[in-house]
Amino acid sequence: MEPFVFHRGLAAPIDAINLDTDQILPARFLRKRRSDPEYKTFLFHDLRFDPVGNENQNFTLNQEAFRGATIIVGNSNFGGGSSREAAVFALEAFGIRSVIAPNFGDIFYNNCLKNGLLPIVLTKPETDQLRKTLHQNPGSRIDVDLNEQRVSTDNGITYAFEINDTAKSNLMLGLGQIGLTMMHAQRISEFEARYNAQLYS
Amino acid sequence: MAGQTIVDKIWQSHEILLDPGSGESLLYIDNLFLTDSSSFHAFDLIEKEKLPVRNPKQIFGVPDHFASSKSKKLLDIADPDRIARINDLESNCKKWEIHHFGLDDPRMGITHVVGPEQGITQPGKIVLCGDSHTSTHGGLGALAFGIGGQSGHVLATQCLWQKKLKQIRVTVSGSRQNMVTAKDLALKIVSTLGAGGAFGHIVEYAGEAITALSIEERLTVCNMTIESGGRAGIIAPDQITFDYLLGKDFAPNGRDWENAVKFWKTLQSDPEAEFDREVFIDAGSIEPMVSWGNTAEETLPITAYIPDPFSIEDRDRRESLSNALEYMGLTPGTKMTDIKIDQVFIGSCTNGRIEDLRAAANVLKNHTIKVPALITPGSNLVRKAAEAEGLDRIFIKAGCTWGEAGCSMCVGMNGDIVAPQKRCASTSNRNFVGRQGSGSRTHLMSPAMAAAAAINGRLTDVREL
Numbered sequence: 162m163e164p165f166v167f168h169r170g171l172a173a174p175i176d177a178i179n180l181d182t183d184q185i186l187p188a189r190f191l192r193k194r195r196s197d198p199e200y201k202t203f204l205f206h207d208l209r210f211d212p213v214g215n216e217n218q219n220f221t222l223n224q225e226a227f228r229g230a231t232i233i234v235g236n237s238n239f240g241g242g243s244s245r246e247a248a249v250f251a252l253e254a255f256g257i258r259s260v261i262a263p264n265f266g267d268i269f270y271n272n273c274l275k276n277g278l279l280p281i282v283l284t285k286p287e288t289d290q291l292r293k294t295l296h297q298n299p300g301s302r303i304d305v306d307l308n309e310q311r312v313s314t315d316n317g318i319t320y321a322f323e324i325n326d327t328a329k330s331n332l333m334l335g336l337g338q339i340g341l342t343m344m345h346a347q348r349i350s351e352f353e354a355r356y357n358a359q360l361y362s
Numbered sequence: 363m364a365g366q367t368i369v370d371k372i373w374q375s376h377e378i379l380l381d382p383g384s385g386e387s388l389l390y391i392d393n394l395f396l397t398d399s400s401s402f403h404a405f406d407l408i409e410k411e412k413l414p415v416r417n418p419k420q421i422f423g424v425p426d427h428f429a430s431s432k433s434k435k436l437l438d439i440a441d442p443d444r445i446a447r448i449n450d451l452e453s454n455c456k457k458w459e460i461h462h463f464g465l466d467d468p469r470m471g472i473t474h475v476v477g478p479e480q481g482i483t484q485p486g487k488i489v490l491c492g493d494s495h496t497s498t499h500g501g502l503g504a505l506a507f508g509i510g511g512q513s514g515h516v517l518a519t520q521c522l523w524q525k526k527l528k529q530i531r532v533t534v535s536g537s538r539q540n541m542v543t544a545k546d547l548a549l550k551i552v553s554t555l556g557a558g559g560a561f562g563h564i565v566e567y568a569g570e571a572i573t574a575l576s577i578e579e580r581l582t583v584c585n586m587t588i589e590s591g592g593r594a595g596i597i598a599p600d601q602i603t604f605d606y607l608l609g610k611d612f613a614p615n616g617r618d619w620e621n622a623v624k625f626w627k628t629l630q631s632d633p634e635a636e637f638d639r640e641v642f643i644d645a646g647s648i649e650p651m652v653s654w655g656n657t658a659e660e661t662l663p664i665t666a667y668i669p670d671p672f673s674i675e676d677r678d679r680r681e682s683l684s685n686a687l688e689y690m691g692l693t694p695g696t697k698m699t700d701i702k703i704d705q706v707f708i709g710s711c712t713n714g715r716i717e718d719l720r721a722a723a724n725v726l727k728n729h730t731i732k733v734p735a736l737i738t739p740g741s742n743l744v745r746k747a748a749e750a751e752g753l754d755r756i757f758i759k760a761g762c763t764w765g766e767a768g769c770s771m772c773v774g775m776n777g778d779i780v781a782p783q784k785r786c787a788s789t790s791n792r793n794f795v796g797r798q799g800s801g802s803r804t805h806l807m808s809p810a811m812a813a814a815a816a817i818n819g820r821l822t823d824v825r826e827l
Binding site (some may be wrong): 177178181183184187188189191192193194195207212236237238241242243245246247249250264266267268269271272275276325326327328330337338339340342345348349352353356361362 | 375376378379381385388390399402403407408411413427428441443444447492493494508509510511512518519520521523557558561562591593614617619622625656657681685773774775782792794795796797800801
């Protein structure tokens with residue numbers, strides 16, 4: 162997992178609310194393995210492309226100024242719906258390192274953390290302001306500082322965000338989750354023995 | 363000491379430790395279900411980390427998302443990727459000695475139908491699957507929720523990191539009107555809570571309208587919990603639960619059964635237990651419900667009219683509603699029962715059990731359908747039971763297609779899709795943009811209502827048929 166400490170990147174606004182995981186990665190692509198070279202084209206596929214495969218120019222990620230974006234600033238209820246982890250794989254394959262929104266689907270939020278992608282919750286007015294700034298200054302960069310828990314734009318906007326300490330340190334170390342759990346192997350085994358002994362007794 | 367909720371009790375009995383940094387508990391997991399659509403990522407992960415499956419006997423693999431509704435033959439599956447994923451699940455299960463109910467196994471079906479049906483899902487257990495509708499299993503008093511990427515972690519450790527969730531209790535009092543089903547109840551609950559209304563919560567369903575439900579109906583209600591954003595839904599186990607589980611293959615038996623029931627009886631929320639939120643619904647006020655938009659919140663009684671977005675003050679909400687109307691091809695003010703449909707789907711983990719098929723057959727009997735209808739049972743056992751009762755003959759005589767068990771058109775991953783701009787009356791759980799296929803227009807409803815819609819070729823109030 163690639164560690165996440167500080168990231169400066171091109172940010173694209175996506176205004177739609179309720180952008181669920183079916184839209185982030187349509188179900189028909191779920192059968193693909195991550196090693197598929199086309200994986201990045203699956204991201205937002207039905208929003209980015211029309212039925213014959215032409216790019217939809219109204220979708221910000223297709224617009225010249227936002228091409229190569231590594232940060233998405235979204236709107237309410239980003240990543241709700243289906244639990245598909247592959248929605249995060251698609252974002253990652255596309256090169257997205259961080260998604261900023263007023264709130265996220267629970268499972269999606271956790272999937273981001275577990276895959277080295279930083280989900281940032283800001284308030285609704287803050288995200289509205291960020292998207293507005295990005296629309297007005299297409300192609301501008303955002304600094305995401307995980308250590309300082311701060312998001313800032315070049316024109317002076319700075320917002321603080323919260324993240325739990327464990328998720329933060331795992332992201333900063335690029336530590337996979339299994340390794341972390343294995344540090345508690347002894348306690349797991351003891352618990353399991355006790356649990357099995359009292360089951361149906 | 364304040365009382366405990368059912369969830370508090372289950373949580374406490376599974377908590378190995380609490381990490382103060384994240385506020386997450388390391389929970390011991392009783393069972394993990396693996397499906398064809400997501401489990402390959404989990405196996406890829408443990409292979410990469412060179413770790414074994416810790417407790418294969420607690421894991422169950424069932425191919426459901428890609429399974430063809432046409433036949434049990436692999437060759438009838440739409441493309442090589444899907445065949446490969448079904449084969450991956452089988453070979454991974456074989457390799458690690460994990461239970462596997464393959465396509466032709468009599469126990470195969472939709473994971474969330476199979477778990478309860480086999481008695482794998484039991485009160486007080488923690489049950490997981492890499493699929494959001496895992497909330498279904500809560501109908502038996504288990505704490506069950508969908509996990510995204512953590513299936514690999516569970517395979518390797520039999521544990522999950524999870525922050526204790528807040529809890530909502532939805533109390534449904536009174537009794538249902540005639541022809542109002544558990545699906546209508548579920549749609550009413552979601553539209554009351556809102557599509558994001560239960561975010562970060564577990565929902566306990568209580569009240570006499572809930573305890574009056576059969577297990578199959580309880581599974582339907584818990585299934586839809588995720589549509590209000592809730593991770594899990596749960597209903598306290600009672601005699602109906604015990605009767606349902608008795609004699610099932612994976613349920614305890616003999617002395618174990620008696621001990622289990624004694625324990626299960628303790629799984630009630632204490633009278634003084636406190637919830638983060640309480641919601642009350644009167645079952646008597648609920649009519650047959652139909653969704654019109656792109657979240658299950660956007661649901662109305664069949665007697666209603668399509669809403670007008672211009673009456674809504676909140677700008678985002680108004681925009682989202684306009685978009686939904688445009689996507690759905692609907693005009694404000696249209697009477698719901700005037701909406702013509704192109705096809706019908708009856709099945710899924712929401713409504714693919716035997717009682718659902720009976721309800722549909724009851725409506726379809728002695729009728730001929732006007733639009734194509736696909737009916738797929740939730741499992742091979744449901745299919746067998748339906749055929750033993752002659753339901754398949756009623757369906758076929760009415761003009762419906764009687765398919766094989768699987769997720770089928772609910773999620774459109776096995777090739778059964780709704781074409782762009784086509785309108786489907788569906789007993790599934792999601793009416794999202796593109797859910798049943800690119801550009802598909804889904805109206806969610808109960809099996810009886812879907813059957814009525816098939817007969818008339820338009821949304822129909824089953825009570826008037």
